[in-house]
Amino acid sequence: MNDGLDLRHDVLDAQLVDRNRESIGRCDTVLVELREGRPPRVATVLIGGAVRDERIGGWMAGLARLVRGGRDRSGGVSRIPFAAMQSIGETIQLDVLRDELPSEHVERWLADHIVCRIPGAQGKQELQKR
Protein backbone atom coordinates (compact mmCIF):
# COMPACT_ATOMS: atom_id res chain seq x y z
CA MET A 1 0.00 0.00 0.00
CA ASN A 2 2.72 2.47 0.91
CA ASP A 3 4.95 1.92 -2.08
CA GLY A 4 2.71 3.54 -4.64
CA LEU A 5 -0.69 3.69 -6.17
CA ASP A 6 -2.36 0.49 -7.31
CA LEU A 7 -4.11 1.73 -10.43
CA ARG A 8 -6.41 -1.24 -10.65
CA HIS A 9 -7.40 -1.22 -6.99
CA ASP A 10 -7.21 2.44 -6.05
CA VAL A 11 -8.10 4.28 -9.23
CA LEU A 12 -10.07 2.20 -11.72
CA ASP A 13 -13.82 2.23 -10.96
CA ALA A 14 -13.25 4.54 -7.98
CA GLN A 15 -15.88 7.13 -7.12
CA LEU A 16 -14.79 10.55 -8.42
CA VAL A 17 -15.80 13.86 -6.86
CA ASP A 18 -15.22 17.41 -8.02
CA ARG A 19 -13.70 20.42 -6.25
CA ASN A 20 -16.90 20.81 -4.21
CA ARG A 21 -17.06 17.10 -3.36
CA GLU A 22 -19.99 16.49 -5.69
CA SER A 23 -20.12 13.05 -7.32
CA ILE A 24 -19.08 13.12 -10.97
CA GLY A 25 -19.17 9.43 -11.86
CA ARG A 26 -16.55 6.73 -11.65
CA CYS A 27 -13.17 6.27 -13.17
CA ASP A 28 -14.26 4.34 -16.24
CA THR A 29 -10.76 3.94 -17.55
CA VAL A 30 -7.21 5.28 -17.20
CA LEU A 31 -4.97 6.23 -20.11
CA VAL A 32 -1.20 5.98 -20.05
CA GLU A 33 0.63 8.45 -22.23
CA LEU A 34 3.51 7.07 -24.32
CA ARG A 35 6.23 9.64 -24.87
CA GLU A 36 9.15 9.30 -27.21
CA GLY A 37 12.46 8.91 -25.42
CA ARG A 38 10.84 9.27 -22.00
CA PRO A 39 9.10 6.82 -19.70
CA PRO A 40 5.34 6.49 -20.12
CA ARG A 41 3.19 8.19 -17.55
CA VAL A 42 -0.34 7.92 -16.28
CA ALA A 43 -1.98 10.81 -18.03
CA THR A 44 -5.75 10.84 -18.12
CA VAL A 45 -8.84 9.67 -16.26
CA LEU A 46 -11.83 9.02 -18.52
CA ILE A 47 -15.46 9.15 -17.44
CA GLY A 48 -18.37 8.35 -19.72
CA GLY A 49 -20.79 5.77 -21.00
CA ALA A 50 -18.87 5.14 -24.23
CA VAL A 51 -15.63 4.10 -22.48
CA ARG A 52 -17.51 2.17 -19.81
CA ASP A 53 -19.34 0.12 -22.43
CA GLU A 54 -16.06 -0.70 -24.19
CA ARG A 55 -14.67 -1.98 -20.92
CA ILE A 56 -17.69 -4.15 -20.22
CA GLY A 57 -17.21 -5.77 -23.59
CA GLY A 58 -17.85 -5.57 -27.31
CA TRP A 59 -21.42 -6.78 -26.89
CA MET A 60 -22.26 -3.90 -24.55
CA ALA A 61 -20.72 -1.31 -26.87
CA GLY A 62 -22.64 -2.85 -29.77
CA LEU A 63 -25.86 -2.79 -27.77
CA ALA A 64 -25.33 0.84 -26.83
CA ARG A 65 -24.67 1.74 -30.48
CA LEU A 66 -27.85 -0.04 -31.48
CA VAL A 67 -29.92 1.78 -28.84
CA ARG A 68 -28.50 5.13 -29.88
CA GLY A 69 -28.98 4.48 -33.57
CA GLY A 70 -25.27 4.52 -34.35
CA ARG A 71 -24.73 8.08 -33.09
CA ASP A 72 -21.30 8.88 -31.77
CA ARG A 73 -21.12 9.07 -27.96
CA SER A 74 -17.53 10.21 -27.57
CA GLY A 75 -18.81 13.77 -27.04
CA GLY A 76 -20.10 12.63 -23.64
CA VAL A 77 -16.71 11.51 -22.37
CA SER A 78 -14.79 13.62 -19.86
CA ARG A 79 -10.99 13.47 -20.13
CA ILE A 80 -9.39 14.72 -16.97
CA PRO A 81 -5.61 15.02 -16.67
CA PHE A 82 -4.07 13.12 -13.78
CA ALA A 83 -2.51 16.36 -12.66
CA ALA A 84 -5.96 17.50 -11.58
CA MET A 85 -6.01 14.88 -8.84
CA GLN A 86 -6.26 16.56 -5.45
CA SER A 87 -6.61 13.65 -3.07
CA ILE A 88 -7.17 9.92 -2.94
CA GLY A 89 -9.14 8.41 -0.10
CA GLU A 90 -12.54 6.80 -0.07
CA THR A 91 -13.11 8.85 -3.20
CA ILE A 92 -10.79 10.57 -5.65
CA GLN A 93 -11.10 14.32 -5.67
CA LEU A 94 -10.35 16.06 -8.95
CA ASP A 95 -9.81 19.76 -9.41
CA VAL A 96 -12.69 20.19 -11.84
CA LEU A 97 -16.27 21.48 -11.67
CA ARG A 98 -19.18 19.15 -12.22
CA ASP A 99 -21.00 21.67 -14.42
CA GLU A 100 -18.11 21.85 -16.87
CA LEU A 101 -17.80 18.13 -17.59
CA PRO A 102 -19.12 16.63 -20.86
CA SER A 103 -19.98 13.39 -19.04
CA GLU A 104 -22.45 15.33 -16.89
CA HIS A 105 -24.48 16.62 -19.82
CA VAL A 106 -27.28 14.09 -19.27
CA GLU A 107 -27.56 15.18 -15.64
CA ARG A 108 -27.72 18.86 -16.68
CA TRP A 109 -30.17 18.20 -19.49
CA LEU A 110 -32.48 16.19 -17.25
CA ALA A 111 -32.28 18.79 -14.50
CA ASP A 112 -32.99 21.73 -16.83
CA HIS A 113 -35.56 20.23 -19.16
CA ILE A 114 -37.47 17.68 -17.09
CA VAL A 115 -36.85 17.58 -13.37
CA CYS A 116 -36.97 21.32 -12.68
CA ARG A 117 -40.22 21.65 -14.59
CA ILE A 118 -41.96 19.29 -12.18
CA PRO A 119 -43.26 21.12 -9.10
CA GLY A 120 -41.31 20.38 -5.94
CA ALA A 121 -37.98 19.67 -7.63
CA GLN A 122 -36.40 22.42 -5.56
CA GLY A 123 -38.06 21.28 -2.35
CA LYS A 124 -36.61 19.79 0.82
CA GLN A 125 -33.67 22.25 0.93
CA GLU A 126 -33.80 22.35 4.70
CA LEU A 127 -33.11 18.62 4.85
CA GLN A 128 -29.93 18.41 2.80
CA LYS A 129 -27.53 15.59 3.38
CA ARG A 130 -25.17 16.25 6.24
Added chain:
Amino acid sequence: MKKWGEVALGVVTSMGGFLEVGSIATSIQAGAAFGFQLAWAIALGTISLAILMEMTGRLAAVSGRSYVDLLREHLGVRFFVLPLVAVMIPSFLVLVSEIGGVSIALQIATGVAFRWWAIPVALLGWLLLWRGTFKIVENGTAVLGLVSLVFLAAVLVMKPDWSAVGAGLLPSAPEHDRANYWYIAVSILGASISPYLYLFYSAGALEDGWTIKYLNVNRITAGVGNFFGGGLSLMVLLCAAMVLMPRNIQADAYEQISLVLASPLGRDGFALFLFTLCITCFGATVEITLACAYLVAQGLGWPWSENMRPARDARFATTYTIVIALAAIPIVLGTDPLELTNISMVVSAASLPVTVIPLLVLMNDERVMTRHSNGWLGNTALVLISLMAIVLFFAAVPLRWFGGA
Protein backbone atom coordinates in the same frame (compact mmCIF):
# COMPACT_ATOMS: atom_id res chain seq x y z
CA MET B 1 -29.49 8.35 25.03
CA LYS B 2 -30.14 9.59 21.52
CA LYS B 3 -28.65 6.31 20.30
CA TRP B 4 -31.25 4.27 22.19
CA GLY B 5 -33.93 6.24 20.41
CA GLU B 6 -32.30 5.25 17.13
CA VAL B 7 -32.03 1.63 18.21
CA ALA B 8 -35.73 1.55 19.09
CA LEU B 9 -36.62 3.23 15.83
CA GLY B 10 -34.39 0.84 13.87
CA VAL B 11 -36.04 -2.18 15.46
CA VAL B 12 -39.50 -0.77 14.74
CA THR B 13 -38.45 -0.08 11.16
CA SER B 14 -37.16 -3.59 10.54
CA MET B 15 -40.21 -5.10 12.18
CA GLY B 16 -42.82 -2.82 10.60
CA GLY B 17 -41.15 -3.11 7.21
CA PHE B 18 -40.76 -6.87 7.28
CA LEU B 19 -44.13 -7.96 6.00
CA GLU B 20 -44.92 -7.24 2.37
CA VAL B 21 -46.70 -8.97 -0.48
CA GLY B 22 -44.20 -11.83 -0.76
CA SER B 23 -43.93 -12.76 2.89
CA ILE B 24 -47.69 -12.46 3.42
CA ALA B 25 -48.62 -14.52 0.35
CA THR B 26 -45.99 -17.24 0.82
CA SER B 27 -46.63 -17.60 4.58
CA ILE B 28 -50.36 -17.95 3.96
CA GLN B 29 -49.88 -20.48 1.17
CA ALA B 30 -47.53 -22.46 3.40
CA GLY B 31 -49.94 -22.45 6.36
CA ALA B 32 -52.99 -23.28 4.25
CA ALA B 33 -51.35 -26.25 2.53
CA PHE B 34 -48.96 -27.64 5.15
CA GLY B 35 -50.03 -26.29 8.54
CA PHE B 36 -47.11 -25.48 10.84
CA GLN B 37 -44.72 -27.72 8.93
CA LEU B 38 -42.99 -24.98 6.91
CA ALA B 39 -42.33 -22.67 9.86
CA TRP B 40 -38.64 -23.60 9.59
CA ALA B 41 -38.38 -21.91 6.17
CA ILE B 42 -39.43 -18.60 7.71
CA ALA B 43 -36.91 -19.06 10.51
CA LEU B 44 -34.12 -19.96 8.08
CA GLY B 45 -34.93 -17.06 5.75
CA THR B 46 -35.13 -14.58 8.61
CA ILE B 47 -31.84 -15.64 10.18
CA SER B 48 -30.11 -15.46 6.78
CA LEU B 49 -31.53 -12.02 6.10
CA ALA B 50 -30.48 -10.77 9.53
CA ILE B 51 -26.91 -11.96 8.89
CA LEU B 52 -26.77 -10.36 5.43
CA MET B 53 -28.19 -7.09 6.78
CA GLU B 54 -25.77 -6.99 9.70
CA MET B 55 -22.88 -7.42 7.26
CA THR B 56 -23.97 -4.91 4.63
CA GLY B 57 -24.81 -2.48 7.44
CA ARG B 58 -21.39 -3.02 9.05
CA LEU B 59 -19.77 -2.56 5.65
CA ALA B 60 -21.51 0.80 5.25
CA ALA B 61 -20.85 1.98 8.81
CA VAL B 62 -17.14 1.11 8.68
CA SER B 63 -16.29 2.22 5.15
CA GLY B 64 -18.80 5.01 4.66
CA ARG B 65 -19.73 3.37 1.35
CA SER B 66 -22.72 1.35 0.25
CA TYR B 67 -22.50 -2.31 -0.72
CA VAL B 68 -23.27 -1.50 -4.37
CA ASP B 69 -20.59 1.19 -4.43
CA LEU B 70 -17.97 -1.27 -3.17
CA LEU B 71 -19.15 -4.00 -5.54
CA ARG B 72 -18.45 -1.77 -8.52
CA GLU B 73 -15.17 -0.46 -7.17
CA HIS B 74 -13.64 -3.73 -6.02
CA LEU B 75 -14.96 -6.16 -8.57
CA GLY B 76 -14.89 -3.86 -11.58
CA VAL B 77 -17.44 -2.68 -14.07
CA ARG B 78 -17.47 -5.91 -16.06
CA PHE B 79 -18.55 -7.94 -13.07
CA PHE B 80 -20.92 -5.24 -11.91
CA VAL B 81 -23.22 -5.82 -14.89
CA LEU B 82 -24.12 -9.17 -13.35
CA PRO B 83 -25.50 -7.97 -9.97
CA LEU B 84 -27.03 -4.98 -11.73
CA VAL B 85 -29.15 -7.23 -13.93
CA ALA B 86 -29.62 -9.97 -11.32
CA VAL B 87 -30.97 -7.50 -8.77
CA MET B 88 -32.90 -5.30 -11.17
CA ILE B 89 -35.04 -8.08 -12.66
CA PRO B 90 -36.36 -9.66 -9.43
CA SER B 91 -36.66 -6.28 -7.72
CA PHE B 92 -38.77 -5.00 -10.57
CA LEU B 93 -40.99 -8.09 -10.51
CA VAL B 94 -41.41 -7.81 -6.75
CA LEU B 95 -42.17 -4.10 -7.15
CA VAL B 96 -44.96 -4.88 -9.63
CA SER B 97 -46.28 -7.48 -7.16
CA GLU B 98 -46.30 -4.93 -4.33
CA ILE B 99 -48.25 -2.44 -6.43
CA GLY B 100 -50.54 -5.37 -7.25
CA GLY B 101 -50.88 -6.14 -3.53
CA VAL B 102 -51.99 -2.60 -2.68
CA SER B 103 -54.33 -2.57 -5.67
CA ILE B 104 -55.95 -5.90 -4.87
CA ALA B 105 -56.51 -4.84 -1.24
CA LEU B 106 -58.21 -1.71 -2.54
CA GLN B 107 -60.25 -3.79 -4.99
CA ILE B 108 -61.56 -6.09 -2.27
CA ALA B 109 -62.27 -3.09 -0.02
CA THR B 110 -64.01 -0.90 -2.61
CA GLY B 111 -65.16 -3.18 -5.41
CA VAL B 112 -63.26 -1.09 -7.97
CA ALA B 113 -61.10 -3.42 -10.12
CA PHE B 114 -57.43 -3.57 -9.13
CA ARG B 115 -56.27 -2.40 -12.57
CA TRP B 116 -57.66 1.06 -11.86
CA TRP B 117 -55.64 1.40 -8.66
CA ALA B 118 -52.15 0.81 -10.09
CA ILE B 119 -51.59 4.33 -11.38
CA PRO B 120 -52.92 6.18 -8.31
CA VAL B 121 -50.77 3.92 -6.11
CA ALA B 122 -47.65 4.49 -8.21
CA LEU B 123 -48.34 8.22 -8.29
CA LEU B 124 -48.71 8.40 -4.53
CA GLY B 125 -45.50 6.41 -4.07
CA TRP B 126 -43.68 8.69 -6.47
CA LEU B 127 -44.97 11.78 -4.67
CA LEU B 128 -43.63 10.45 -1.40
CA LEU B 129 -40.22 9.92 -3.01
CA TRP B 130 -40.24 13.28 -4.75
CA ARG B 131 -41.23 15.31 -1.71
CA GLY B 132 -40.19 13.16 1.23
CA THR B 133 -36.87 12.52 2.90
CA PHE B 134 -35.32 9.19 3.79
CA LYS B 135 -36.53 9.41 7.38
CA ILE B 136 -40.10 9.98 6.24
CA VAL B 137 -39.99 7.06 3.79
CA GLU B 138 -38.30 4.76 6.30
CA ASN B 139 -40.22 5.57 9.46
CA GLY B 140 -43.58 6.61 8.07
CA THR B 141 -44.25 3.33 6.35
CA ALA B 142 -42.73 1.30 9.20
CA VAL B 143 -44.85 2.90 11.91
CA LEU B 144 -48.01 2.35 9.87
CA GLY B 145 -46.74 -1.17 9.16
CA LEU B 146 -47.05 -1.94 12.87
CA VAL B 147 -50.69 -2.65 12.08
CA SER B 148 -49.34 -6.08 11.08
CA LEU B 149 -49.18 -6.83 14.83
CA VAL B 150 -52.81 -7.77 14.28
CA PHE B 151 -51.53 -11.21 13.21
CA LEU B 152 -49.97 -11.65 16.65
CA ALA B 153 -53.27 -10.68 18.25
CA ALA B 154 -55.13 -13.19 16.11
CA VAL B 155 -52.72 -15.98 17.02
CA LEU B 156 -53.06 -15.20 20.73
CA VAL B 157 -56.85 -15.31 20.39
CA MET B 158 -56.71 -18.70 18.67
CA LYS B 159 -54.22 -20.25 21.13
CA PRO B 160 -52.21 -22.58 18.91
CA ASP B 161 -50.59 -25.77 20.15
CA TRP B 162 -47.15 -24.28 20.75
CA SER B 163 -45.37 -27.63 20.86
CA ALA B 164 -46.66 -28.32 17.33
CA VAL B 165 -45.40 -24.89 16.27
CA GLY B 166 -42.03 -25.75 17.78
CA ALA B 167 -41.96 -29.00 15.80
CA GLY B 168 -42.57 -26.99 12.62
CA LEU B 169 -39.44 -24.95 13.31
CA LEU B 170 -37.38 -28.06 12.61
CA PRO B 171 -37.23 -29.00 8.92
CA SER B 172 -39.09 -32.17 8.05
CA ALA B 173 -40.03 -33.98 4.84
CA PRO B 174 -43.65 -33.70 3.70
CA GLU B 175 -46.05 -36.64 3.50
CA HIS B 176 -47.95 -35.35 0.48
CA ASP B 177 -47.39 -32.91 -2.44
CA ARG B 178 -43.64 -33.03 -2.10
CA ALA B 179 -42.83 -30.81 -5.07
CA ASN B 180 -45.31 -28.19 -3.88
CA TYR B 181 -43.83 -28.31 -0.38
CA TRP B 182 -40.30 -27.55 -1.57
CA TYR B 183 -41.60 -24.99 -4.02
CA ILE B 184 -43.30 -23.07 -1.21
CA ALA B 185 -40.15 -23.42 0.91
CA VAL B 186 -38.11 -21.81 -1.88
CA SER B 187 -40.73 -19.08 -2.27
CA ILE B 188 -40.58 -18.30 1.44
CA LEU B 189 -36.78 -18.06 1.28
CA GLY B 190 -37.03 -15.84 -1.81
CA ALA B 191 -39.52 -13.60 -0.03
CA SER B 192 -37.43 -13.36 3.14
CA ILE B 193 -34.02 -12.78 1.54
CA SER B 194 -34.86 -10.48 -1.40
CA PRO B 195 -31.64 -8.73 -2.53
CA TYR B 196 -33.31 -5.32 -2.50
CA LEU B 197 -33.67 -5.64 1.28
CA TYR B 198 -29.97 -5.63 2.13
CA LEU B 199 -29.01 -3.24 -0.66
CA PHE B 200 -31.61 -0.83 0.66
CA TYR B 201 -30.41 -1.37 4.21
CA SER B 202 -26.80 -0.57 3.36
CA ALA B 203 -27.76 2.57 1.42
CA GLY B 204 -30.10 3.52 4.26
CA ALA B 205 -27.26 3.31 6.76
CA LEU B 206 -25.53 6.06 4.77
CA GLU B 207 -28.70 8.11 4.35
CA ASP B 208 -29.01 8.06 8.12
CA GLY B 209 -25.36 9.10 8.49
CA TRP B 210 -24.09 5.94 10.20
CA THR B 211 -20.43 5.82 11.15
CA ILE B 212 -18.27 3.32 12.94
CA LYS B 213 -19.98 4.38 16.19
CA TYR B 214 -23.17 2.75 14.93
CA LEU B 215 -21.92 -0.84 14.85
CA ASN B 216 -24.03 -1.74 17.88
CA VAL B 217 -27.08 0.06 16.53
CA ASN B 218 -26.57 -1.95 13.34
CA ARG B 219 -26.25 -5.24 15.17
CA ILE B 220 -29.41 -4.69 17.21
CA THR B 221 -31.44 -3.32 14.30
CA ALA B 222 -30.51 -6.23 12.05
CA GLY B 223 -30.79 -8.88 14.76
CA VAL B 224 -33.70 -7.86 16.96
CA GLY B 225 -35.64 -6.05 14.24
CA ASN B 226 -35.60 -9.05 11.93
CA PHE B 227 -36.31 -11.41 14.81
CA PHE B 228 -39.58 -9.58 15.46
CA GLY B 229 -40.25 -9.16 11.73
CA GLY B 230 -39.76 -12.86 11.07
CA GLY B 231 -41.91 -13.52 14.13
CA LEU B 232 -44.75 -11.60 12.50
CA SER B 233 -44.26 -13.60 9.33
CA LEU B 234 -44.55 -16.75 11.42
CA MET B 235 -47.79 -15.42 12.95
CA VAL B 236 -49.20 -15.06 9.44
CA LEU B 237 -48.36 -18.70 8.75
CA LEU B 238 -49.94 -19.78 12.04
CA CYS B 239 -53.13 -17.86 11.24
CA ALA B 240 -53.36 -19.54 7.83
CA ALA B 241 -52.67 -22.96 9.38
CA MET B 242 -55.43 -22.52 11.95
CA VAL B 243 -58.03 -20.73 9.82
CA LEU B 244 -57.61 -21.84 6.22
CA MET B 245 -56.26 -25.39 6.49
CA PRO B 246 -59.05 -26.88 8.68
CA ARG B 247 -61.63 -25.42 6.26
CA ASN B 248 -59.72 -26.74 3.26
CA ILE B 249 -59.44 -23.26 1.75
CA GLN B 250 -56.73 -23.19 -0.92
CA ALA B 251 -54.86 -19.91 -0.81
CA ASP B 252 -54.74 -19.44 -4.56
CA ALA B 253 -56.55 -16.10 -4.79
CA TYR B 254 -56.35 -12.97 -2.66
CA GLU B 255 -60.10 -13.17 -1.96
CA GLN B 256 -59.45 -16.42 -0.08
CA ILE B 257 -56.21 -15.21 1.49
CA SER B 258 -58.12 -12.24 2.94
CA LEU B 259 -60.22 -14.58 5.07
CA VAL B 260 -57.19 -15.42 7.18
CA LEU B 261 -58.16 -13.03 9.99
CA ALA B 262 -61.91 -13.23 9.51
CA SER B 263 -62.35 -16.29 11.70
CA PRO B 264 -60.51 -15.12 14.84
CA LEU B 265 -61.42 -11.42 14.56
CA GLY B 266 -64.62 -11.36 12.50
CA ARG B 267 -65.46 -8.48 10.17
CA ASP B 268 -62.83 -6.31 11.79
CA GLY B 269 -60.29 -9.00 11.04
CA PHE B 270 -61.19 -8.92 7.38
CA ALA B 271 -60.83 -5.13 7.25
CA LEU B 272 -57.61 -5.20 9.26
CA PHE B 273 -56.10 -7.76 6.90
CA LEU B 274 -56.86 -5.58 3.89
CA PHE B 275 -55.46 -2.53 5.68
CA THR B 276 -52.29 -4.44 6.60
CA LEU B 277 -51.84 -5.74 3.05
CA CYS B 278 -52.38 -2.27 1.64
CA ILE B 279 -50.00 -0.46 4.02
CA THR B 280 -47.17 -2.99 4.05
CA CYS B 281 -47.19 -3.40 0.27
CA PHE B 282 -47.20 0.36 -0.16
CA GLY B 283 -44.21 0.71 2.14
CA ALA B 284 -42.38 -1.96 0.16
CA THR B 285 -43.34 -0.27 -3.13
CA VAL B 286 -41.56 2.90 -2.08
CA GLU B 287 -38.54 1.06 -0.69
CA ILE B 288 -38.00 -1.15 -3.74
CA THR B 289 -38.33 1.80 -6.10
CA LEU B 290 -35.70 3.60 -4.09
CA ALA B 291 -33.51 0.49 -3.98
CA CYS B 292 -33.54 0.27 -7.79
CA ALA B 293 -32.47 3.91 -8.07
CA TYR B 294 -29.74 3.41 -5.45
CA LEU B 295 -28.43 0.43 -7.38
CA VAL B 296 -28.03 2.30 -10.66
CA ALA B 297 -26.84 5.60 -9.17
CA GLN B 298 -24.27 4.06 -6.83
CA GLY B 299 -23.00 1.71 -9.50
CA LEU B 300 -22.44 4.51 -11.98
CA GLY B 301 -21.22 7.07 -9.44
CA TRP B 302 -24.04 9.59 -9.80
CA PRO B 303 -25.05 11.91 -6.98
CA TRP B 304 -27.78 10.13 -5.00
CA SER B 305 -29.77 10.76 -1.87
CA GLU B 306 -33.40 10.71 -0.94
CA ASN B 307 -32.49 13.69 1.25
CA MET B 308 -31.40 15.86 -1.70
CA ARG B 309 -33.86 17.84 -3.73
CA PRO B 310 -34.52 16.19 -7.10
CA ALA B 311 -32.95 19.12 -8.97
CA ARG B 312 -29.58 18.21 -7.47
CA ASP B 313 -29.63 14.53 -8.32
CA ALA B 314 -31.64 14.62 -11.51
CA ARG B 315 -30.58 11.23 -12.88
CA PHE B 316 -31.33 9.54 -9.56
CA ALA B 317 -34.77 11.18 -9.35
CA THR B 318 -35.46 10.35 -13.01
CA THR B 319 -34.50 6.72 -12.41
CA TYR B 320 -36.98 6.17 -9.57
CA THR B 321 -39.64 8.02 -11.53
CA ILE B 322 -39.20 5.72 -14.54
CA VAL B 323 -39.00 2.58 -12.40
CA ILE B 324 -42.24 3.19 -10.51
CA ALA B 325 -44.04 4.30 -13.68
CA LEU B 326 -43.00 1.16 -15.57
CA ALA B 327 -43.94 -1.04 -12.62
CA ALA B 328 -47.54 0.19 -12.72
CA ILE B 329 -48.01 -0.94 -16.33
CA PRO B 330 -48.31 -4.74 -15.87
CA ILE B 331 -51.00 -4.21 -13.20
CA VAL B 332 -52.88 -1.76 -15.42
CA LEU B 333 -52.81 -4.46 -18.09
CA GLY B 334 -54.43 -6.87 -15.64
CA THR B 335 -51.55 -9.19 -14.64
CA ASP B 336 -52.71 -11.46 -11.83
CA PRO B 337 -50.93 -10.08 -8.73
CA LEU B 338 -50.77 -13.38 -6.82
CA GLU B 339 -49.41 -15.35 -9.76
CA LEU B 340 -46.80 -12.65 -10.32
CA THR B 341 -45.91 -12.61 -6.61
CA ASN B 342 -45.19 -16.33 -6.76
CA ILE B 343 -43.00 -15.99 -9.86
CA SER B 344 -41.16 -13.02 -8.34
CA MET B 345 -40.25 -14.92 -5.17
CA VAL B 346 -38.74 -17.75 -7.22
CA VAL B 347 -36.74 -15.36 -9.43
CA SER B 348 -35.62 -13.53 -6.30
CA ALA B 349 -34.38 -16.76 -4.74
CA ALA B 350 -32.53 -17.71 -7.94
CA SER B 351 -30.75 -14.33 -8.08
CA LEU B 352 -29.15 -14.58 -4.64
CA PRO B 353 -25.68 -16.02 -5.43
CA VAL B 354 -24.62 -12.94 -7.40
CA THR B 355 -25.09 -10.60 -4.42
CA VAL B 356 -24.34 -13.00 -1.57
CA ILE B 357 -21.03 -14.53 -2.71
CA PRO B 358 -19.19 -11.21 -3.39
CA LEU B 359 -20.03 -10.18 0.16
CA LEU B 360 -17.66 -12.91 1.28
CA VAL B 361 -14.85 -11.13 -0.57
CA LEU B 362 -15.64 -7.64 0.69
CA MET B 363 -16.25 -8.63 4.32
CA ASN B 364 -12.73 -10.11 4.44
CA ASP B 365 -10.92 -7.26 2.66
CA GLU B 366 -9.03 -5.44 5.38
CA ARG B 367 -8.51 -2.41 3.18
CA VAL B 368 -12.28 -1.96 3.33
CA MET B 369 -13.19 -3.33 6.74
CA THR B 370 -10.02 -2.47 8.73
CA ARG B 371 -10.26 -4.44 11.95
CA HIS B 372 -14.01 -5.01 11.61
CA SER B 373 -13.74 -7.70 8.96
CA ASN B 374 -15.58 -10.99 9.43
CA GLY B 375 -14.53 -13.46 12.09
CA TRP B 376 -14.73 -17.23 11.62
CA LEU B 377 -18.33 -17.32 12.82
CA GLY B 378 -19.47 -14.67 10.35
CA ASN B 379 -17.58 -16.34 7.53
CA THR B 380 -19.02 -19.76 8.33
CA ALA B 381 -22.52 -18.30 8.33
CA LEU B 382 -21.91 -16.47 5.08
CA VAL B 383 -20.47 -19.57 3.40
CA LEU B 384 -23.55 -21.55 4.48
CA ILE B 385 -25.85 -18.83 3.13
CA SER B 386 -23.86 -18.81 -0.13
CA LEU B 387 -24.24 -22.59 -0.44
CA MET B 388 -27.95 -22.24 0.19
CA ALA B 389 -28.09 -19.50 -2.45
CA ILE B 390 -26.42 -21.80 -4.97
CA VAL B 391 -28.90 -24.59 -4.19
CA LEU B 392 -31.77 -22.10 -4.61
CA PHE B 393 -30.31 -20.95 -7.92
CA PHE B 394 -30.46 -24.47 -9.33
CA ALA B 395 -33.66 -25.60 -7.61
CA ALA B 396 -35.89 -22.54 -7.98
CA VAL B 397 -36.98 -22.79 -11.60
CA PRO B 398 -37.47 -26.59 -11.76
CA LEU B 399 -39.52 -26.44 -8.54
CA ARG B 400 -41.66 -23.69 -9.99
CA TRP B 401 -42.25 -25.99 -12.95
CA PHE B 402 -43.15 -29.10 -10.97
CA GLY B 403 -44.50 -27.69 -7.74
CA GLY B 404 -46.15 -24.45 -8.76
CA ALA B 405 -49.32 -25.90 -10.19
